[in-house]
Amino acid sequence: MNVPADFMPPSPWGLRPEASVPEAGRDIRDWGLSIDAPLTLEDPETHDWDEAADMIVVGLGGAGVAAALEGLERGLSVIALDQYDGGGSSAANGGVFYAGGGTPIQREAGISDDAQRMEDYLRYEVGDVVSPETLRDFCEQSAGTVEWLQRHGAPFEASYWPKKTSYPPLDKFLYHPDSSLAGPFRDLTPPAARGHRTVRRNGGKPWGLGAGIWEPLRQAALNRGLVLHTQTEARQLALDSSGRVIGVRVERFIDPAIRKRYSRHIAAANKWIAMLSPTFPGARLTFAIGYRHLAKAKALAVAGRTSAWVRARRGVVLSAGGFICNPDMVRHFAPDYSAGLPNGTLGDNGSGIMLGVSAGGKTALMERVSAWRFLxxxxxxxxxxxxxxxxxxxxxxxxxxxxxxxxxxxxxxxxxxxxxxxxxxxxxxxxxxxxxxxxxxxxxxxxxxxxxxxxxxxxxxxxxxxxxxxxxxxxxxxxxxxxxxxxxxxxxxxxxxxxxxxxxxxxxxxxASVDARMFPIACMTVGGLSVDEKSGAVRRREGEDVVPGLYAAGRNAVGICSNLYVSGLSYADCIYSGRRAARAISESGQ
Known part of the structure; x- marks a missing residue:
């Protein structure tokens, strides 16, 4: 790889040192993104805010909904913004949630596990992308996290599939979603089934099932007062004179007729992209048709949206997904994976990461892509x-x-x-x-x-x-x-x-090569904004401190799954990091 792991992207902001840019003179708009430099407000009280809440969540996928619900449970008011209709890749995935340490489902199935064994195995997968303390905390919280999901209506079942597989039969909901049954790992740590698949059907398809977790969490958040704005795109951050992030500028529709046409194109784009597994040959065609509908939707958005400003009294959480569905960004940061097909949804365009960069946020592991070659x-x-x-x-x-x-x-x-x-x-x-x-x-x-x-x-x-x-x-x-x-x-x-x-x-x-004509490889990006692992606060590109008021979660951030992915680990990291950010904001005292 010849792209730096921590890279300040080419942009119209005039902020980057040329030495860190592989191709000087590039513009962020070459990647199809419209992120503006932050607006600094000397007196935020005089600004024309359209709405305000304690916490603003940008992107309501798995990480975003976890942040929103945790924040609401802790007494924060929350506004969530989503460029599309919410859910993202978390709702569109296979519905697998990686969990262990003795979850209720493991206990019911008679599976012996504890947090130390889970940590011992995951250390081989996670490497050093997070600290040992963070990995330990993730594992120790795992069983309780499943109980939290169940309390909010996420359905799991203890029917167990004991064999090696890339995905279990549709009537089995607990399985081994990793390499723990394979050598040498089975001799290094005792295997335990940690793939918790949510109970949901999508015909015979093993995708679109993650909504079985996401939808109950969204409904629980709405019941607690979440204000959700869909088809609302975050374009710009607002800072106060000290550099603290205090708000977001969004673009949203004002004409119901244009919004309806936009929705039809987005629905068509999602239908075509989700039609086939990204490992099936015909998926190249269905993805291309989906992207054509997306282009038509974008054209409508250019002409049919207007700006609004949303104030964050205590913090902004960026949780808008990775960038695997932005081919230009993939070619730039991870060219060796550009021949693969994206395992993601329309919102995985890198905009959340670039919002963080616009405020001085640091990126890491942008070259890391998880490519799935199941045999x-x-x-x-x-x-x-x-x-x-x-x-x-x-x-x-x-x-x-x-x-x-x-x-x-x-x-x-x-x-x-x-x-x-x-x-x-x-x-x-x-x-x-x-x-x-x-x-x-x-x-x-x-x-x-x-x-x-x-x-x-x-x-x-x-x-x-x-x-x-x-x-x-x-x-x-x-x-x-x-x-x-x-x-x-x-x-x-x-x-x-x-x-x-x-x-x-x-x-x-x-x-079975990365560019195999009849056997495409599914890919997802796992790098993003570098964060403080105790709070999820975005680290500054320069210096050791963080960008005040700005947090990142899920695939907007480097996390548990940013080294080697196993099924359900990204979903689990989304929930873990989203809740972590909300806890930090509630405890910030701002």
């Missing part, structure tokens, strides 16, 4: 070996998809080929119709097997088709076979029953 199901693909462009194996194929994707993109040039022999290839077709396999998982298997598989009578012939080193590929297959027969330990900690001996030609390769 199983079908089970046979997990029994195969994955090699890079040279023909060299580089991971345990049963790991969680984000760990595989990280190895592939960050250290293996974005290349990945699933290698099978005739027996295993045929088994993969049978596995596609096996127990617990969802429709989209089956279809991905069949499309790639019938339309994208390369075939060669020998490993050398297959290597020639892939452009690999034939000797290296043959050597890796031979080593894999020895481990599969139990003749030597596997270098990536797979047991023989997780492997298959590949010795019957012809040999097959499925392209």
């Amino acid at each position: 199983s199901p079908p089970r046979a693909w997990g029994q195969a070996l994955l090699v890079n462009g040279r023909g060299e194996r580089y991971c345990n194929e049963t790991w969680y998809g984000a760990r595989i994707g990280d190895e592939m993109v960050e250290r293996n040039g974005g290349r990945g080929y699933i290698i099978m022999d005739r027996k295993l290839f045929r088994q993969s077709l049978r596995d596609a119709f096996g127990e617990g396999v969802l429709g989209f998982q089956r279809d991905i298997t069949l499309v790639n097997a019938f339309f994208a598989a390369e075939k060669g009578p020998t490993p050398a012939a297959l290597a020639a088709k892939l452009g690999c080193d034939p000797a290296l590929l043959a050597a890796n297959i031979a080593a894999y076979n020895r481990a599969a027969r139990g003749e030597e330990p596997d270098r990536f900690h797979k047991s023989p029953d997780e492997m298959a001996v590949l010795d019957r030609g012809p040999y097959y390769a499925i392209d």
Whole structure:
């Protein structure tokens, strides 16, 4: 990566040192964003405020709704602003919430777990992106967080799926959403099922289920007095003379007819983007159609909106998502992932992060993207070996998809080929119709097997088709076979029953690379604003202090999942960081 981890973006504000800008002269509007420099008010009392509340929440997804509800419970008045209709990626996701330490659902299912075991495992995933104290606090709060969600109406169930999978059958709601069942992690920490899937249906689709958590929280917040403005875009922050953030300028519709037309285009954009899994080949077309509807909505917004100022008496929380649905920003900060498809929603355009930067906020890990290359199901693909462009194996194929994707993109040039022999290839077709396999998982298997598989009578012939080193590929297959027969330990900690001996030609390769034509890879950004981990306050770009009055949560901020993602960890971090920001604001005494 040649983009600095802490990068002050090109902008019209004239604030950046040229040495930190990869491409001098760029303008933030090149990314399709309209964020203005903050307005400094010498006397805020004389400003023409349209509304006021103790806390303003910018973006009402998972982090935003958690902040709003926690703030209301602590006696704050709260106004929430959302560019679209709320929910964001939290409502659109698969409804998985990562939790442990002995949650009520774990106890009901007979799953033994405690906060220390959860922390011991997550340390391998989280690394050092947050302090040990923050990770420990997250784990110690986890069981209580699930109880908080349940009190507010989020439905969970204790039906348990014990096998490795990228996503459980639709009638199972507690499973292993990480690499804890795979080597070496199962030998390092006792595995425990920590994937809590909310009880909700969206036909046979495993997405759009996160609303099962978000909607009850939103309703609970509304019942407590939340003022929610949808289709309202935050464009500018207001500061007082000391530099404290005290308000937000928004753009909102005044003509009901234009707003109605805008809503239709946004609904169409969301429908097309959510139509297919981002790992399915046809998703490239549905995403393109969705973006066309978004462009039409934006054109209406330019002509049909007017400005208003909303005052924050005690603090502003930025919780407007990441930037995976802003292709220009992805190409700028994380070009190695630009060929992937976004795992996000329309609000993931980077605007919340850039609002924070406009007030002097510091960014970190903007180059970090979680790319999900799940290999199983079908089970046979997990029994195969994955090699890079040279023909060299580089991971345990049963790991969680984000760990595989990280190895592939960050250290293996974005290349990945699933290698099978005739027996295993045929088994993969049978596995596609096996127990617990969802429709989209089956279809991905069949499309790639019938339309994208390369075939060669020998490993050398297959290597020639892939452009690999034939000797290296043959050597890796031979080593894999020895481990599969139990003749030597596997270098990536797979047991023989997780492997298959590949010795019957012809040999097959499925392209699983970051730019695979028939097997797209789903991506989400996990970097953002750097925050004080005790409060969620946004750190200043220069110096060690924070921007007073400004907080960030969810994917607007660096958090628990900003190193390696596992299913449900972002949702859990959204709730954790949103509530943290609200607690800090309520205790600030401002």
